[in-house]
Amino acid sequence: MARRGKKKGRSVSGWVILDKPVGMGSTEAVAKVKWLYQADKAGHAGTLDPLASGMLPIALGEATKTVPYVQDGAKVYRFTVAWGEERSTDDLEGPVTRTSDKRPGEDDIRALLPKYTGVIMQAPPQFSAIKIAGERAYDMARSGEVVDIPEREVEIGRFDLLEMRPDGSTVFEIECGKGTYVRSLARDMGRDLGCYGHIAELRRTEVDPFTPEDFVTVPELELARFGEAGQAAWEEAGKPLLDFGAIDDLLIDTGAALECLPQVALSDDAAHRIRLGNPVIIRGRDAPVEAEEACATARGRLVAIGAIEAGMFKPKRVFAG
Structure with a gap:
């Protein structure tokens, strides 16, 4: 008999800047947020003890690729x-x-x-x-x-x-x-x-780079997910858990974690080439010529992290469009 594969989560990406309450472990907090978003991947940028409260940045989907940059932040x-x-x-x-x-x-x-x-x-x-x-x-x-x-x-x-x-x-x-x-x-x-x-x-x-203005609490996430009636009433009514609009609005863009890096704006054509793993020449008067790490974007969306050598951007980590 064939084994059933594990149900795949949503390919949602971004950061949840959780105001973790006292008594909740970091792993428990990540699991809670992952479940609320039905995300396929999740991780956090720095453990916070159960007896501690406050900022626990949780990455979903493609944002997990940027976790090291937040871990290194002040x-x-x-x-x-x-x-x-x-x-x-x-x-x-x-x-x-x-x-x-x-x-x-x-x-x-x-x-x-x-x-x-x-x-x-x-x-x-x-x-x-x-x-x-x-x-x-x-x-x-x-x-x-x-x-x-x-x-x-x-x-x-x-x-x-x-x-x-x-x-x-x-x-x-x-x-x-x-x-x-x-x-x-x-x-x-x-x-x-x-x-x-x-x-x-x-x-x-x-x-860093997140501030208290980015905080969101577990009750706020639950309210966005299930509405005023709450989870129990939602489940009792047999409603499908398909509407993620309100809770997705609480996400911070994946690229926010990379504000510490030089920023390179690409054309759509250059972004397409980067996503295929190809280097591209950076154009523009203020474009950096050399950088060990830089962030490339197109139309304000994150494309890749890479190095700039002799005016050419060489991708190291590519993000889904």
Whole structure:
């Protein structure tokens, strides 16, 4: 008996800039968005812990090809550090491992911030998704194993103290590069201040090139998908899930992820040749002559990512028209 093939999803493409709620994992969020759009492909640009909220850029269809460019973008986090306890997970999820009665003053904290600004070396948390000998660090840590995770270089462009709260916790905001662990900052600062610390609240507010104006929530997506009556009433009425107009309107164009690259506008003929994998000569007075990576468009739509050599665009990754 022949096996049935897996049902193919829609070939919808674009970015959903999800305002992920606390309690939802990144994988769960991607699965939810993929289902709502009935998309054939989906992925995210940077894991956000279940206890964290905020910006989780989710790519659908052709946008999955642009994920690395968003992953490399600068990120902004707002977070609260609770002093006096260090925890195994460096956030509220894990048990307390160290305690202190000492609480830091504002001047002490501000004096410490320059140490954590710029290019620094950072040891990721024991409970992290980093792979050690092919195994996730959090899986090893959950089994009771002490994980030796080497320090690595990260960059923090801005580190601001926003508020000293009445309960003794401190609110910060940072702008940082790829691979920075905010939980590690709370842990290391707590040790430097001699009082220990862990993340009590964490929210990612920006992932370049996206901003808070791009946010969409799960309820907003569900409303666009099923209307005021909601999913249950839709399914009870036996309505086919075919109308995607309202939810598709919430997508951000795939090419938005490539604003960091030089932009090359092509004619329809040149775009056709590029989609066949052929190089084309770039015309125009302001056209770049050399670029390791550039983005080619036609009529405002993304055509390809490629290199420019001696005034010729050579495609490396082509997008469906």
